Amino acid sequence: MSAWWRRRADLLGLLLLFLILPWQNELSxxxxxxxxxSQGLYAAEAAVVAGVSAREGQxxxxxxxxxxxxxxxxxxRLALARVVEADLAWQVAQQSFNSELQSKGTALQQQWQAARQQVAGLQSQRDRLALTAPFAGRVADVSEALRRGTVVAQGxxxxQVVGADGVRGEAYVxxxxxxGLRRGDAARFVPDSGETWAIACRLGPIxxxxxxxxxQPLLASVYGGPIPVELRDHDLVPLRAIFRVRLEDCDRRAPPLREMPGWARLSRERYSLLLLGWRRLAAVLEREAGL
Incomplete structure (x- = not known):
């Protein structure tokens, strides 16, 4: 303690340098x-699984x-609508030869058009019961419910279908x-699982x-993630302000079948601890002034 006291001026100088010099330039x-x-496929209607031709990783x-x-x-409903539409189509075709049908005037034509639209709408709903790949890629996250004879709920x-090429990520700060974050600066993603090496990317939109x-439920604290959240009406609400930073132009081309949680090392302008403290104080004052 005596030696430290004699060199208090040197220690104070080192502390000031530690606070003032812009030596930090990476954020985790x-x-x-x-x-x-990537796109999920959902049941358009409450329905029964009639057939499955997809398997995991296909x-x-x-x-x-x-x-x-x-x-x-x-x-x-579609069969009934088609019967009604066919009957109205016949009546429209016979209208010029039948005085009773002539008395209905243009209303008959309008009823036929409405029936045609109903048939088209129901047919469109029926067509959506076929789950098709929106783009070329691989099948992932096949639900246990996707088995022949299983009843599934609407929605x-x-x-999931994932694309065949390219990856992208999201970081939260x-x-x-x-x-100090700028679009185009370097970033590295390190997965928690250790199943792959760090992936080099660039900062995208901020x-x-x-x-x-x-x-991203994978990062929520209620599911074991690092971001503190609370569950409100099925929404994961952060307990502090967080901002999304996208990671793009990554050097890995083969995409994973499932999203990987991890940590991003984001490069940014060098800053000092003194500047960081000042920014925090300014942000607090700005919030208080807003209140």
């Missing part, structure tokens, strides 16, 4: 990496039928981390509005 933040192209082409659902109730997610709800 929670992130998720997945396929650049390569598929755009437009390929992966599963077929069936709805007896929808088929019945139930049944499988707080207000302090947002400062949100300037905080996320009202976290869209």
């Amino acid at each position: 933040s929670p992130a998720v990496m997945g396929a650049a192209q 390569r598929v082409r755009a437009g390929q039928v992966l599963a077929q659902l069936a709805s007896p109730q929808l088929d019945q 139930e997610r049944l499988l 707080d207000e302090d981390g947002l400062a 949100d300037r509005l905080n996320q009202a709800a976290l869209e």
